[in-house]
Amino acid sequence: MKRIGFVVFPGFQILDMAAVTVFEMANRQAPRARYDIRLLSEHGGMVTSSAGIAVETQSFARANLDTLIVMGDLAVAEPSAGLTGFVRRAQAKSRRTAAICTGAFVLAAAGVLDGRRATTHWLKARELQRRYPQVKVEDDRIFIADDGVWTSAGMAACIDLALALVEDDFGSELSRWIAQHMVVYHRRSGGQSQFSALLELDPQSDRIQSALSYARRNLRKALSVEELADVAHLSPRQFSRVFHDETGHPPAKAVENLRVEAAKTLIETSDHSIETIARETGFGDPERMRRAFMRKYAQPPQAIKRAARRAELEAA
Numbered sequence: 001m002k003r004i005g006f007v008v009f010p011g012f013q014i015l016d017m018a019a020v021t022v023f024e025m026a027n028r029q030a031p032r033a034r035y036d037i038r039l040l041s042e043h044g045g046m047v048t049s050s051a052g053i054a055v056e057t058q059s060f061a062r063a064n065l066d067t068l069i070v071m072g073d074l075a076v077a078e079p080s081a082g083l084t085g086f087v088r089r090a091q092a093k094s095r096r097t098a099a100i101c102t103g104a105f106v107l108a109a110a111g112v113l114d115g116r117r118a119t120t121h122w123l124k125a126r127e128l129q130r131r132y133p134q135v136k137v138e139d140d141r142i143f144i145a146d147d148g149v150w151t152s153a154g155m156a157a158c159i160d161l162a163l164a165l166v167e168d169d170f171g172s173e174l175s176r177w178i179a180q181h182m183v184v185y186h187r188r189s190g191g192q193s194q195f196s197a198l199l200e201l202d203p204q205s206d207r208i209q210s211a212l213s214y215a216r217r218n219l220r221k222a223l224s225v226e227e228l229a230d231v232a233h234l235s236p237r238q239f240s241r242v243f244h245d246e247t248g249h250p251p252a253k254a255v256e257n258l259r260v261e262a263a264k265t266l267i268e269t270s271d272h273s274i275e276t277i278a279r280e281t282g283f284g285d286p287e288r289m290r291r292a293f294m295r296k297y298a299q300p301p302q303a304i305k306r307a308a309r310r311a312e313l314e315a316a
Helices: 014-029 081-093 103-109 122-131 157-170 172-181 197-201 206-217 225-232 236-247 251-269 274-280 286-297 301-315
Strands: 002-007 035-041 045-048 054-059 067-070 096-099 143-146 149-152
Touching: 002 014, 002 081, 014 035, 014 157, 014 172, 067 081, 067 103, 081 096, 081 103, 096 103, 096 157, 103 122, 103 149, 143 157, 149 157, 157 172, 206 225, 206 236, 206 251, 225 236, 225 251, 236 251, 251 274, 251 286, 251 301, 274 286, 274 301, 286 301
Parallel strands: 002 035, 002 067, 035 054, 067 096, 096 149
Antiparallel strands: 045 054, 143 149
């Protein structure tokens, strides 16, 4: 059985506790528990989150862990000497060390991230780099694994990180089963962007949201204004006007952004050829996809593919 130690401290972010459920579900799927889950803190006892909800913890003393996971906080408070000291000692003895969201600041303060690639919540990435210039901060990753040290983006990315850790232990089939039972999208890859085209568009009405959701599910189709307007139950002219008012983009540009996002994810996480990805995401041909990537990222798909492969090799 693998012992997982979740480290909390006063003011920790309660949403990070969702990661615990991933390991709980891994235990429920098997006849015997796979993980021994512990909540740890410097002094033990009740520890209160930023939401005012307290949890019961054990002290750091005699904690012998397979995996250490440090939770984050909204305030990014300076960690105590006791906390950073424990993290350093545990990292030296544990198979894996991880941080959720701004928990990366704790790992950095303990020196665990020196010379390593790491990520955190995109709002705090620059601050992490400023405070700890020896860390190789990548601000647009869901999670990063670098030589046994894992860091994740903020908030709900804790679930992606936990699913990846379970997959690392027991394979993708179990990770997929847990995701299905938790009613979440099967974990996003570490290289996937923290940002979402749908979030950036931020439509206000159900009609426009429905049209965009339909578009994302059917990227291989032509997705004309007429087709999307029909989904939204509006005339094409009215749909185009309302769509632009709510998102700031014409429908064609929004669809292109969805295609680019989907294509980038496939480039970074699959072995499909550029031609196949262009076809699967509705671009039709690689040249059309290349022009869209240049507009969005100022670099072609091949450059992004090479960067993703280099990152994989560095993490291996």
